[in-house]
Amino acid sequence: MKPITSALARTLRALGVDRDIARADAVRAWREVATEAFGPDGATTRAIRAEGETLVVAVPGSHWSGEIRLREAELVRSLGARAPGADIVHIRTVPGADPRH
Numbered sequence: 001m002k003p004i005t006s007a008l009a010r011t012l013r014a015l016g017v018d019r020d021i022a023r024a025d026a027v028r029a030w031r032e033v034a035t036e037a038f039g040p041d042g043a044t045t046r047a048i049r050a051e052g053e054t055l056v057v058a059v060p061g062s063h064w065s066g067e068i069r070l071r072e073a074e075l076v077r078s079l080g081a082r083a084p085g086a087d088i089v090h091i092r093t094v095p096g097a098d099p100r101h
Contacts, residue, residue, distance in 0.1 A: 022085035023050035029082035030057065033075055038067065046096060053089045055079065058096025065093040 027047040034042030034057075045068070046058045059065055068075065072091050079088050 019085060019087065022083050023088070026050055026055055026079050026083035026086040026088050029079060030055065033078045033082065036078065037071060037075060045093075048094075048096070050086065050088065051092075053087055055088045055091050057091055057093050059093045060097060068093055 027050055030045070030047030031043060034045050036042070044060050045064055047055055048058050049056050057068065059068070068091055075091055076088055079086065
C-alpha cells in the first residue's frame, strides 16, 4: 500500500493539486487566524479564495483593510503555520458584508 501512497503523492505534486489543497486549507484557516490576531471581531472578515500567492479576504469596512495591511506579515506567518505549502505571501482585501449578519 505504501508504494501507491507515494506514487499518488508524487502525482498530486506534479499536477499542483497539493498546492491547491493547501490554498483551500488557508482559506478555511483564515477565520482562526483573524480571530487570533484581532479577537472576536476578526470573524467579521471572511477569506473567499486564494489567487496564486494572494489570499483574498472580504472585509465589512475600509478600516479592516488598513488593519490587515499593517499586520499582513504576522497574518501570513500564521497562515503558513496552519496551511503549509499554500505559499500565501500577500493578503488582498475586498469589500464584503459581515458574515455574522
